[in-house]
Amino acid sequence: MAQITNVGILTSGGDAPGMNAAIRAVVRTALYHGLEAYGIRHGYQGMVNGDILKLETNDVSNIIQRGGTILKTSRSKEFMTAEGMKKAYDHLCRNKIDALVLIGGDGTFRGADEFFGKYAIPAIGIPGTIDKDLSGTDFTIGFDTAVNTAMEAIDKIRDTAEAHDRVFIIEVMGRDAGYIALNCGIAGGVEDILIPEEVTNIEDVLARIDHDERRKKNVHLIVVAEGDDFGGAKELYAVITERFPLLDVRTCILGHIQRGGSPTFADRVLASRLGHASINALLEGKTQLMAGIINNEIVFTPFSSVVKNAMSSDTDMKEIIRVLSY
Numbered sequence: 299m300a301q302i303t304n305v306g307i308l309t310s311g312g313d314a315p316g317m318n319a320a321i322r323a324v325v326r327t328a329l330y331h332g333l334e335a336y337g338i339r340h341g342y343q344g345m346v347n348g349d350i351l352k353l354e355t356n357d358v359s360n361i362i363q364r365g366g367t368i369l370k371t372s373r374s375k376e377f378m379t380a381e382g383m384k385k386a387y388d389h390l391c392r393n394k395i396d397a398l399v400l401i402g403g404d405g406t407f408r409g410a411d412e413f414f415g416k417y418a419i420p421a422i423g424i425p426g427t428i429d430k431d432l433s434g435t436d437f438t439i440g441f442d443t444a445v446n447t448a449m450e451a452i453d454k455i456r457d458t459a460e461a462h463d464r465v466f467i468i469e470v471m472g473r474d475a476g477y478i479a480l481n482c483g484i485a486g487g488v489e490d491i492l493i494p495e496e497v498t499n500i501e502d503v504l505a506r507i508d509h510d511e512r513r514k515k516n517v518h519l520i521v522v523a524e525g526d527d528f529g530g531a532k533e534l535y536a537v538i539t540e541r542f543p544l545l546d547v548r549t550c551i552l553g554h555i556q557r558g559g560s561p562t563f564a565d566r567v568l569a570s571r572l573g574h575a576s577i578n579a580l581l582e583g584k585t586q587l588m589a590g591i592i593n594n595e596i597v598f599t600p601f602s603s604v605v606k607n608a609m610s611s612d613t614d615m616k617e618i619i620r621v622l623s624y
């Protein structure tokens with residue numbers, strides 16, 4: 299067993315539903331093992347500012363079902379400077395924090411790799427991002443909830459699109475990754491999906507609309523990830539309405555709705571498992587690793603190897619769209 303007494307925990311980067319469930323799991327597991335738990339507010343910026351508070355078991359009561367993060371979050375530029383890191387380290391020392399659990403996405407692990415390479419405090423990471431674009435894990439906390447939110451929105455849009463015989467373009471989150479777009483698109487039974495990992499052939503997109511019009515298919519739904527190379531809903535709308543001036547076309551940008559809301563059971567269970575595993579890992583002396591889940595097993599990946607993960611094999615799901623929307 300490693301000599302650890304005070305564990306700090308923070309959430310960093312874009313919030314994701316299930317982060318609270320992870321905070322609860324980390325705090326409760328730490329307290330169960332006789333450790334003290336400290337929340338660091340506003341992510342790495344809170345480390346720089348010394349925004350640190352002690353957490354007791356009641357502080358994490360009734361949060362498993364809540365979206366957002368009770369610890370708040372940020373994308374801190376100051377932390378990424380040598381001066382910021384030094385300030386952060388001094389605050390950890392002052393508060394006698396001798397281990398850390400970090401919940402966030404690729405920016406969080408890039409920061410962690412640099413900081414913990416310099417300052418030797420044991421640290422374990424937990425993947426939390428709706429984008430699911432991380433290596434070292436099959437799922438990230440928040441992804442399942444975000445996809446379900448987007449899918450429910452598509453179902454609602456389908457009702458009104460069908461009532462008016464409209465083409466609808468639905469823009470979902472995903473600056474660099476199409477996991478949300480691909481999964482909510484398939485689950486929502488849409489006609490087309492455009493993702494950052496593939497070069498969009500706009501003539502193909504237009505040809506599919508034309509094909510559906512000719513065979514009198516009433517509804518044509520297109521899901522586009524915000525980071526698609528052609529552009530988002532606005533750019534697509536311009537091209538589609540120019541080519542088909544008689545078509546009734548509407549757009550809907552789902553935006554941050556996808557980041558909020560009560561986490562699904564899958565995200566709560568994932569968060570609970572990874573939160574629990576993170577403290578056990580620290581107690582076993584593990585450090586500078588992200589706890590992920592691969593084939594339903596907890597696996598640990600060095601911070602230095604956790605990278606933004608572009609979609610690869612999943613692209614065959616686009617073929618499923620072609621066939622099932624035929």
Ligand code: F6P
Nearest residue numbers: 312403427428429471472473557
């Ligand atoms: O990384 C999660 C994410 O929601 C992306 O999908 C999106 O591009 C980005 O964060 C939005 O960030 P912000 O909330 O800072 O606008």
